[in-house]
Amino acid sequence: MPLTTVCSHCEAKYSIPDSALGKRATCAKCKTKFVVTAGAHKLANDTKATERSSATMPKAAESSAATPIAKETAKKIANPQGSKPKASRSPLTEEILAEAFAKPMKRSRTPMTYRIGILLAAIVMVALVAIYLSLIALSCYGVYYHFANHAGILEMRVGGRIKVLLFLVYASPIVIGPIIIFFLIKPLLARPAKLERTRSLTRKGEPLLFSFVDSVCKSVGAPRPKRIDIDCDVNASAGFRRGLVSFLGKDLVLTIGLPLVAGLSLREFGGVLAHEFGHFAQGAGMRLSYLVRAISHWFLRVVYERDQWDESLEAATEDLDIRLVWIVWLAQLGVTLSRGILWVLMQIGMLVSGLLLRQMEFDADRYETKFAGHKAFASTSRKMRLLGLSSQLADAQIMEHLGDRRLVEDLPGLILVNAKTITPEMSANIQRQSDDEQTGWFDSHPSDKDRIAASKRLGDEGIFQLERPAKELLTDFKGQSIATTWNLYMGTFGPGVPKEALVSAAAFARASKSQWNS
Template sequence: MGATLRALRALVLLCGFYLLSLVILAVLIGLDAAVLTEMHGMAAGKLLIVTVLLAVPVVRGMFMLRTPKGDDLPGVEATEEGEPRLWALVRELAAATGTRAPDRILLTADVNAAVSERARLLGLLPGSRTLYLGVPLLTGLGEAQLRAVLAHEYGHFTGGDTRLSALVVRGRAQIGRVIEQFHARADGQEESERARQEKAAAKRVAKGKKAREVDTAGSGWTYRMMAAVYTLYGRLYMRASLSTARAQEYAADLTAARIAGRVATASALREIQVLSASHDFYLQSYATLGLPARVLPPRGEFFGGFGRLLAAREEELAGMRQDLPAEPVSPYDSHPPIADRVRRIEALPDDGRDAGGTGTALTLLSDAPRAQEALEDAVLRQEILAFRRTAEWTELLNATMAENLSAAHTPLHRALAEYTGQPATLDALLALIDEGRLWRLAERLPLSEEAAAAKGRAFREFLRPRLTGWLRTMVLAEFNARSLLRWEFSWSRPAAVVLPGGDATQDENPEAALRAALDAALADHPDTAPLRALLPPVPAPQA
């Protein structure tokens, strides 16, 4: 479908909204005429008020004349003076695809690249263009892959996709606005009815009568019925407009393959999936690890550490590139499944071009560390930027784990405090184990139906693995309270605890001794002596 036909389709969809609204207004006017002709008195007045109230959201939606302008993503503007190599590549690819280069480049924190155009007169006249480039994307892509990504985005320019988006966005916004107003009015009516019934119930109770149950099921039904009508059209609108968006993605992929090569384009599509999953993992497990302890990675490393993770886990990521996800297909998806896009690109004739070198596209930036520092300032909230900066990642890990252990409050803690009526401490738990009351305490723990029904040895076997984990946490918290723990940081594997006298890189006695001591304390015939022997004595207070 060409740009002209897509424009006509978008215009028809937008006109459909106005046609639906006019039909609804005509029905309401016809109902008013019938009421005035056939009815009189208070009932007629009430019906007229209802029709007017129903018409207000419709009219408001129809007269939303300005197309909503999306706010820029938070990021750092890359000027041509500051980033000449990046701009040279951007202009080169714009010329190759036969389109006008963007007016500005914004570096963002997403694993994504996108383009926008502030077109005028509903897309009839061109406007300023912006290219959004995620720094994590530059970190993980090679330059040839980046060329494919940029060529894909420029394909949206050449196809007129960004200019026509104004029509589509306006229709979505107007339909959404009408639906939102109807739901808001229905919710308001429901709340008013609830308040009225609760007030009436309070009066009945004050008179010694039984209060009636509050029932607002029928409140606001006329507004919800109107919202349902627009929702049905909204679904039709979304399905039609998003099917066009998916076709635009296929066309932009072909542009990328033509400009950057079949292999580089398919490789970039595979890589973006890997980078997206890896970046989510990186943010959760590394970059934001210290937020509960109010500490941040070294300056610039909040985004800069992502490259270290990718380098350390290259072998693991290689397998992910080959196994594309089997995504469910939905008519409401704006993009086709990535596996289908890759299959289509790889089915193209061989053009003799490879995927390029193995370097990172981040080298296109004049000063990548400085850009990553600036991105932190632009993206992170001010209260987070005020957190303490650690000198290195190991310091961040130790500070975070110390905070987590000092605040540890497992189900075992809660059950122990409830059972003894005293603060839940390791000493109190060991004393209770020595007295043979551990499994009575275990009955107060959260239990599955199967565990709750079990008796004797079966009950103990159900609970023992979970008890082992909780008891280990209590022991580590005790070590932490005495400043005897440290943690080994790694980009390639989970953090490892280093027990007193041990080394996390080797299977030495402290870890094995702790496992054996935990098993002994939780055995059918418990022995807490090995566990007590691992705990150094509490220093006596100085006189």
């Protein structure tokens, strides 16, 4: 039965026999040589690649024509505007953007039940923290009570080994208790994670992007970000610029992943921003949810974080005399039991926060749908899923070439190349996983099909319908993409990366053994 392959450069499609798989061919259209592929990539086993878990793909028919990502999504990523070639379009201007934003966006009131739910979730999370602190206080009091009230053990008139045993009985809680207390409060004393290198844009350097973001914020009713950062992730996020310091104000930072800008249209990209700023349209709700997220992350650290102190406690069991090592064993048991209690609290917190955060995602999805329309919501979801998997493939390709001391010059460009060369079989595999995806009790995001179904029920066509490539918002997208990739390397590998190690995205992809069918 004939299979379908796609040129890795121009995406021309050809029918091929099974015997042609793995062989090199020359495209009749662009003369590019490429490897004939038609297989599924192992990275398909993890389709939850992005922070914003996306919507389900259209169901594939049994015929080879029903490959929605390979034949539709990848094509639209290659040409996000879905319209005229660039040469026939006038440059994007602020006037064109202003005209596209002429229609106001009708905002829906957040249900009172949702607001009450946020408040109750925050109360539960604070109560869990209070239990955690109470556990520490109870441990401290237990050590003090034992020290102050059980000293009479040492005054018992016994001799020999019994006296030594009684001393150990009295002394061991005084040793074990502080060890348990230390491991409980250790996360409080830990240094915050090292901040990653960021690349920030300026209003003077990127006036169109800032104007676009300002207009989205105005439509949604959210505060404007004080800073816009860019990175190489397949994601976009808005958050408090200085963490808790910005908690009570409107000091926001917007972080944009350049692969999204490369692969989405203006309409789709605007919908993603409307989603992110939709979280901030309800000020009190966003602050409470920030508190819930912070507490959930805190419990994860308390339960799972291990460092050199844990290793030292483990090593002590190998160095101490057998007559004393049992004290360390009891200390380890106490630490394990206390973390077990905190694990239960963490599970309760994840269950409560999951319910809240899923509702927040549905609420933000309403903003995205009202801004870009339910059809754009669905197409954005498909593209983001594909870009996320393409990013995983790019990571595998980079790891493959580290031994050769070669790096891709343009990581967002490599992700885009991978997205445009996905195989039909891989597309069908992704779709099946999307169709089978279910929302779990502890998930922070609803399943793809639930989100796209909720968006479709709104039936909104959206206020913004400008179909041009989102990368037109940047003065020099290619230059920013290369600079951001270099910034990532400096933060990961340090300043010792030689410029001559950099390879273009297309050449890097061609030279990689990691492909969709590998």
